[in-house]
Amino acid sequence: MTTLTLAVPSKGRLEELTRDWFASRGLTITRPGGARSYLGAVEGAPDITVRFFPASEIARELIRGTIDLGVTGLDLIHETSEQGPQSVLAAGELDFGHADVVVAVPDAWIDVTHMHDLADVASDFRSRHGRWMRIATKYVTITRQHFARAGIAEYRIVESLGATEAAPASGVADIVVDITSTGSTLAANGLRVLEDGVMLKSQACLFAARAAVTENKRDAFIALFEQIGLHGRIPS
Numbered sequence: 001m002t003t004l005t006l007a008v009p010s011k012g013r014l015e016e017l018t019r020d021w022f023a024s025r026g027l028t029i030t031r032p033g034g035a036r037s038y039l040g041a042v043e044g045a046p047d048i049t050v051r052f053f054p055a056s057e058i059a060r061e062l063i064r065g066t067i068d069l070g071v072t073g074l075d076l077i078h079e080t081s082e083q084g085p086q087s088v089l090a091a092g093e094l095d096f097g098h099a100d101v102v103v104a105v106p107d108a109w110i111d112v113t114h115m116h117d118l119a120d121v122a123s124d125f126r127s128r129h130g131r132w133m134r135i136a137t138k139y140v141t142i143t144r145q146h147f148a149r150a151g152i153a154e155y156r157i158v159e160s161l162g163a164t165e166a167a168p169a170s171g172v173a174d175i176v177v178d179i180t181s182t183g184s185t186l187a188a189n190g191l192r193v194l195e196d197g198v199m200l201k202s203q204a205c206l207f208a209a210r211a212a213v214t215e216n217k218r219d220a221f222i223a224l225f226e227q228i229g230l231h232g233r234i235p236s
């Protein structure tokens with residue numbers, strides 16, 4: 001029997017929604033070893049092995065090809081590989097986990113409404129303040145690519161793994177690149193998204209590893225995709 005390895009978010013906001021999504025398609029994901037076990041199963045489908053990983057590790061392992069299928073945010077695929085979605089096979093958008101990766105500046109920067117204004121600020125920053133403009137983010141790849149496209153090179157990235165929106169007020173950085181859905185965290189921290197500051201629109205997606213769709217796994221993919229309503233969506 002050919003086995004498919006499916007990775008499911010182990011924590012965070014995507015965990016429950018992913019399990020709900022599969023359940024609504026008749027696949028009940030179980031965690032026989034309890035909440036702290038990282039191995040799972042699908043009821044009635046012994047040919048599927050479930051592994052629980054943080055969403056960011058699912059992106060990494062899909063790109064490496066150590067798992068066959070996984071659910072993660074599109075933002076994390078873009079962030080984990082310079083090649084973005086080309087580094088994996090997209091199987092379906094799951095219509096939850098909608099959020100945008102954005103550039104946001106302090107409300108007080110009233111003259112800065114677009115990326116071209118930010119380009120002016122960045123090029124003057126050093127002469128005015130004696131240092132580069134600093135961007136707090138965990139989205140280093142996405143920021144570099146987007147700022148290069150906008151012609152902005154004069155900045156420094158301050159890597160931030162949590163509470164990124166606090167960085168400008170605490171003096172750790174000047175602006176942020178972060179993910180947002182309701183916008184309330186940015187607003188609560190006195191930050192405003194530039195009018196052309198949406199860098200990426202993300203949602204949770206099902207991806208397959210490029211190396212996974214082999215001849216001997218093809219039937220297993222077809223059976224699973226039939227069951228979850230992604231008929232004809234076998235990536236190739």
Ligand SMILES: Nc1ncnc2c1ncn2[C@@H]1O[C@H](COP(=O)(O)OP(=O)(O)OP(=O)(O)O)[C@@H](O)[C@H]1O
Pocket residue numbers: 011012013014054055056072073074075076097098099179180181182202203204
């Ligand atoms: N505010 C949000 N609204 C909707 N989706 C979000 C939001 N924040 C994050 N996401 C999506 O969920 C994914 C995982 O975010 P989450 O914060 O749950 O990550 P995690 O890996 O569990 O946590 P950590 O970053 O602390 O390890 C993000 O990459 C993004 O696709």
Ligand SMILES: O=P(O)(O)OC[C@H]1O[C@H](OP(=O)(O)OP(=O)(O)O)[C@H](O)[C@@H]1O
Pocket residue numbers: 013162163164165178179180181182183184185186
């Ligand atoms: O636009 P909003 O609805 O305010 O959401 C934005 C927040 O959501 C995410 O954090 P999360 O809540 O996942 O926690 P984290 O900061 O620990 O990653 C993200 O990092 C933002 O901080």
